[in-house]
Amino acid sequence: MEEIKMPEFNPETHKWDREKKEVVPLTPEELAEIARRKRKADLEKRFQPLVANNVYYQKAFGVRIKEINGEKHAIHESEEIAEWDRDNLDDFEQKVLKLEAAKKEMDEEEVRVRPMLDRRNEYRKIDELLLEALAEKQENKAGKMDEYLRLRADIKTRFPK
Numbered sequence: 001m002e003e004i005k006m007p008e009f010n011p012e013t014h015k016w017d018r019e020k021k022e023v024v025p026l027t028p029e030e031l032a033e034i035a036r037r038k039r040k041a042d043l044e045k046r047f048q049p050l051v052a053n054n055v056y057y058q059k060a061f062g063v064r065i066k067e068i069n070g071e072k073h074a075i076h077e078s079e080e081i082a083e084w085d086r087d088n089l090d091d092f093e094q095k096v097l098k099l100e101a102a103k104k105e106m107d108e109e110e111v112r113v114r115p116m117l118d119r120r121n122e123y124r125k126i127d128e129l130l131l132e133a134l135a136e137k138q139e140n141k142a143g144k145m146d147e148y149l150r151l152r153a154d155i156k157t158r159f160p161k
Helices: 028-052 054-061 077-083 089-125 127-138 143-158
Strands: 014-017 022-025 064-068 071-075
Touching: 028 054, 028 089, 054 077, 054 089, 071 077, 089 127, 089 143, 127 143
Parallel strands: none
Antiparallel strands: 014 022, 064 071
């Protein structure tokens, strides 16, 4: 059998035709399908980390409730996501964008609130020392209170508001 050497070509714009034994350009329909698959793969790639944490889903879409036999039940996000038509790329993209916006908003909130939380946690670490200092104050000793005030000032400089 005669060995045919296939020339190099760009698989995004051309294909090898086995019958003609030559490289032929892709049809507009084939190019559109390749573009659709790439867009869907990109959306799926962006979507997966967003639904790994259901907090983003709840922030973006809220908690859905359905009524069964007069009782209200929350619909789990995985059930709702399973019903999404991921082949309708425009709709799917809007949902991904909504999830990304919720994630961005929550991340910005975390950056804004984090210093205050860190400072509060540091204060909790020295609460016991404050209690000891207050007990010593009744005995007219100031050693623990000085140490407490020094640690508190240190926390204020390390974790500004």
